[in-house]
Amino acid sequence: MQKNNLVSIIILITLSFLMMSCGGAPPFLARNSSSPPLIYCNDATGHKTGATPIVLNGACTCTPTENHYNRCLKEGTINSTLIYTQFLELYTSKGIKTDLDHRGCNNRCQWGPHVVFGGKCMATPTPGTLNYEKVISGIQSLTMHEVEHDNEN
Amino acid sequence: MKKLLLFLIIVSVAVLYSGCTSAKLTLAQNVAKFQSGRFEEAHKGMGELLKKVKSETYPLYQLTDASILYALGDHYDGCDIMGRAANNLEVELGSGTVALDLVGSEENVHYRGYVHERVLARYYHGLGYFARGYYDSAKIAFIQAIERDINKEKGKENAFASVHFMLGETFLRLKEYDNARVAFQNVIKLQPSNAYGWYKLATINFKIGDKEEAQKAYQTYKDSLGSEPYLPIDGSGSYIFLLLDIGWGPTLSPDAITGAFSSYQQVSFPERYVSIVIDKNIVPSKKVEDVYMQAKDEANLTGDVSKKVASVAVKKAIQTFIPFGGLLTGSTDADVRKWLLLPGEIHIALIPTEQGVHDVTLKFFDAKMKELKDYQQSWYYVPAGTEGEAPLVQLRSLFQLQNQKKKEK
Incomplete structure (x- = not known):
């Protein structure tokens, strides 16, 4: 009798495991196909005209190349008396690393996360990744799954 | 007896859960x-x-x-x-290591990969440089990939169209137009129906002043596309440049008779066609590589089969003539180690669209063109650029990669 009970218990446990593992695919709902508003521009998105460099509390995270410096001068988003080396110094003095230092890390390097989220890495994030979308939208809680276009972010 | 059995079960469970x-x-x-x-x-x-x-x-x-x-x-x-x-x-490998490899178990032999793995390792190495704008380094890596594409049958070597395409694109970025033309001619030779190869040839010929060849190539490009939107011949149009890794590459399994030799098995994956939706335009991607076919057609690396035969013979001899020799040798079971994260196919898409960023949705279909909704992906702010500047965007098909019903931890 005891032997029969033991066998029944083992069979029950085995069946339970089998049923748990044969659940099939979870339900699926496709991600929202429309993006949140673009807040921070960078080299991949192209510069947003009139956006002030992030080091001056703006929303531009484009690489501070000489071309970009001239563009900022033209748009009046930086002080016209600033020379290029001083413009660069705005970044280097804060320990910020850009594409001029290293590229392609997707802000996963030792200086990450991206400056938008308080880190020191301003390398252009990699298009086609969640990090890229988070940085541009400024929504750190953005996921590949639940997409909430929360205006408070 | 019952206590011994219970003890053994508890020990087994403990070992399993011990993290060893x-x-x-x-x-x-x-x-x-x-x-x-x-x-x-x-x-x-x-x-x-x-x-x-x-x-x-x-x-x-x-x-x-x-x-x-x-x-x-x-x-x-x-x-x-x-x-x-x-x-x-x-x-x-040193001769000592080679000797040890002959005696040891197959799965402990130094992993040297296979021809297609060596090619694709260099290809992805090149992509890593390309994505960061280091075109000189990318060029070297893609050329190394081509050099590693050896094949037992003449005419089947140098057959990775994906590598030739990216090499051509790299040459374009470096403004080495003659070399770019050769690379895209190789793409067309391997895949005469590759619309994008014809487009690149058209723009290169246009740039270097060969208008007649440019027009011929351009017409072939437009004919291949049918009703799909097309880019202008002078390369002034902007587009999104997508490189898609689809499905899963081949695995290895041992032969049914001896179990000592392995052969490629095609992994079944449902996603065979991809449609890219941008701004209400729908454009299909173009397959440029079939990794299983590349693996099937490849040569063995020099001496692989003869080494395997020698290994079996050495192990047999040791086991026969040396007392307890079986303890000294590894098994003769086939080595089925494999780079499992390779894709089954590589697709390219050059999608005409305005400069700036766009939301892109990828829809996947099976071989019978039935949509695989669980595979759908949407990506935001995907950048477009003009000829020679369009950023490369690399994506991968994956079941339920994005699913609003799935909560991230």
């Missing part, structure tokens, strides 16, 4: 994590494995980790590890 996993099991676990979209966890696991283990399978662990880093968009570390892995696949 072999490197092989760890690799399998991390591959599984990747396949379910848990890239960060997979990378963490591979990072720990690479720190702990310096085994003969080390290059395979590097290839795996590099693939994961690419999926995470990290072309900085990923490119570095991919390059090291590519080099490690080709390290010359």
